[in-house]
Amino acid sequence: MATAFDRRRIPAPEVSIPPIYDDAELEPEAGPSTKRVGRANDEARPIFLKTGLISQANGSGYIESGGVKIACSVYGPRPKAPPYTPQGTLNLEVKFAPFASDPRRAPLRDTEPISLSQLLTQSLTPTIQLHLFPKSSIDVYLLVLESDTPTNVLSAGLTVASAAIADAGIAMYALGTGSVVALAQSTDKQEVLLDPEQGEEGGAEGKVLLGSMPALGKITNILLEGSVGVEQAVEMIEKAVSASRDTHTVLAQSLIEGAQERGIGGEAE
């Protein structure tokens, strides 16, 4: 056991006891039939998005969306080491802060970010005009500060990465946005839930993650998990498409505000 001890990190106490709550404060067990409270089934949670917060990066963005907080920085286009490529390459790396999820993540031994990075690269690549950047690489780093489900991280990650790439002034086809829809089995009928929370997604029959470019009406990636009928799948995708338009508004607005803060266009002068 002594070999596994990492001297660079502050060790946790050997014994710990979970806090005891009053029964009244306990949240209801997340079951498959919980009714959504506080918002409608087709209502997404508000998004906070801001660009240009990381000064040393060529472009950056920060998003808070539901239970997810991500900081994204973009470096490039910058020269790439040989072998030379006629098109630009997109390097995307997702990293979780140790405190980003519950239970805490073991540093370095975490394998989840690798698959998330691959999925995110797949959704993001069609939005960038990579043919304009021969022999160059565009490096995108996403640091997840808070997370609930991997699907929500992907959805928010796609939106914030688009914002950061646009902030870096890199040529794109359109802004990419992510949206999530889940199909929940209620006692009597099935319900399509937009932007599901952790409990809702856990008890869902299936879920769809949609990457899209709402400005062009194009879809970059669909990820469907679970078992869903064809008609329901179509309904879920349509819900996700209409939700992505709202996300696009927030995204475009934050870019315009970011530009105006630098004294360009609109109200300035």
Added chain:
Amino acid sequence: MFTIKNIPPSSTQSFSDDIPSTHRRRPAELEAMDLDEDEFGAGPSRRNIVTPGEMITSSKEYMRGHGTYVEETNVISSVTGTIERVNKLISVKPVRSKYVPEVGDLVIGRIVEVGPQRWRVDANGRQDAVLMLSSVNLPGGVQRRKIESDALKMREFLAEGNLLVAEVQAFFGDGAMSLHTRSLKYGKLRNGQLLTVPPQLIRRLKSHFHHIPPPCGPTGVDVILGLNGYVWVSNGTSQEKREGGEGFDSEGVYSDKNDDIPPEGRQAISTVSNLIRLLAVQGIPLTDTLIEESFNWLNQNQLPPGPLTQPDKERMLAEVVGIEVSA
């Protein structure tokens, strides 16, 4: 005079019917520009910002410029920025991006690698710039073919980490720039300090070498505004040296040694650097007159040396530039 037709919704555009009004005002915006064409570009307040993927206008009536692409029959923006139009050419100028070089631009760069017959230079572009051994002036001043012994001595002239000022000579096939220093104005930099500002803030000027005369330090301060956003602030030199005339020390061109700079000279360099940083943070385009005026303002107000206090910064910006800034 031409008018803009309403484009019938194509298969892709029908999707974006629900896109909020902020994303669909482009044709009307352009029409407004047409009405007073003579005043186009007179003030930035009239311009509008577009985001990537936003339709600007029809490609049947306009040509696409930088920052746009054509999809079906629409000109679509590919960056976040302001719409610019020259007659029928529509382009979008990005709010912030890497330096986009043009032949003849004056740039400041840093050597990153010494290679065969060439140096690789970081000039804030998409690709590292290249400075060929054949496009530099060697000590001695005589124009001659470079021979093998020159190639072996390349690191003595310019080593990794050295800064230089050069001009963009040409482009390679992949868009990387080729530099030259074939003028006595160009070459290795010393006796000063490098600043990095967004390249959009440097305008193309008649001359990018400026001299702020004393009382700004005992010998004045030289400022070189590189179009790639690198700014060199250094101890002032004499008139002849600046213009590379008589008495020009051709042997000292590749010297690594800084001259002795008195404390007042160092103070002046950092004062000018601070002013440039302050203007750059506010997104104000840098010109020689602006830098000199802001220094004169400091001088008239008899402010103590050292960084400006917040109220002084705001006063300076209000009185010299004429913008209101609140913390």
